[in-house]
Amino acid sequence: MNLSSCRQCPRLADFLDQVRVDSPDYFARPVPPFGVADPRLLIVGLAPGMHGANRTGRPFTGDFAGILLYRTLHRFGFASQPESVSADDALQLLDCRITNAVKCLPPQNKPETAEIRQCNAYLRSELAGLPEGTAVLALGNVAHQAVLLAQGLKIKAYPFGHGTHYQLPSGLSLYSSYHCSRYNTQTRRLTAEMFEAVFADIRHYLDGPSLCPTSTSASPER
Template sequence: MSVQVSDPPPTFNPACRACTRLADFLSEVRAEHPGYHAAPVPPFGDPNARLLIVGLAPGMHGANRTGRPFTGDYAGILLYASLHRHGFGSRGESVSAGDGLELIDCRITNAVKCLPPANKPLPAEMRACNPYLSAELASLPPDAVVLALGQIAHRAVLLGCGLKQSALPFAHAAEYVLPGGRRLIDSYHCSRYNTQTRRLTEAMFYQVMARCRALLDAPEPCGVDPC
């Protein structure tokens, strides 16, 4: 008797219109800015990466314009500079989706793949988009590190791993073991507001990224059996 193996769940759907509010908003943005990407933004980076960085959602004039996460607005400046400094990027600046930048053992994704009005996705939209993130998390190798940028990204990771929201509280530089032994590290989001108010400094973010680098270079035993 033959055994059929089902295909793994998709990590991205460029034609997704599951969230009516977001789909309608993107239609309005495309009409106002015909040169913008204005569609679900795909993950960017190494498909076999051991470092997965999870952001919130595309920014209006950043990823929603360029089609690449954290590219074209202020939030990406510190992120890509830090990735380059710690050996995860071929250079320290992301300008456009076709600029030749390559990520090394790293991939960037968002909890919500479509631009939300006022940069605030609704809880139902977070849940609707979460299967894509869940599939990404499941595809990671056992020694992978997940870096959640902000509390909403942290909550999306917990949801994608089937964990209760109360199981692992968010805190900057907090570190947890996820099911299967993968590591989760939290950071404040590298937004203009957080960096200009000094809630997140360059040194703080570099320290978190250095910890990601150290875990991947010399994984520590966690005592958790693989799922």
């Protein structure tokens, strides 16, 4: 599967063709994962944002959603710096990799069900390469369900909720959070404290309490 030349979803491919015409300096192609090849933490988002990853070519880079994500990654030792502004800045992920359930920018940021399923083969391949014990963080319900689909699991058996944690049959450890979108953070459906609490759980799972920074929240909201 060649991600960079993928056109398996006609609506998304045609939309990106138009974006490249309208904004020739934008990346406007399927956005590849970013981070280390052998992560202890894989983060799964929804899809590239128009003026974020679709512009820069790197997940959660250059848009509002990346502000809280990269700041929290840095706080918990998964990123070398707290801000991600461009694909060629000095930021490096540490023991971490970021990908999306859908690799192409969807119109109105809403991929269709068929597109999520079509793109799931890429996520399935990414998950298959992870060893037992790897933590997977799904940002939002679509990403949560995409992980379960890629693992061949029934969605009803693993319901989404902020702060949920499931040990999957494959040996992966699935954590989920509300997406760090502008809407969720500005309406305070997701606060920095809630987001940090999920990362505190992940860091505790990976390394134990001694290496986990103290979160500003007592516990994640379930």
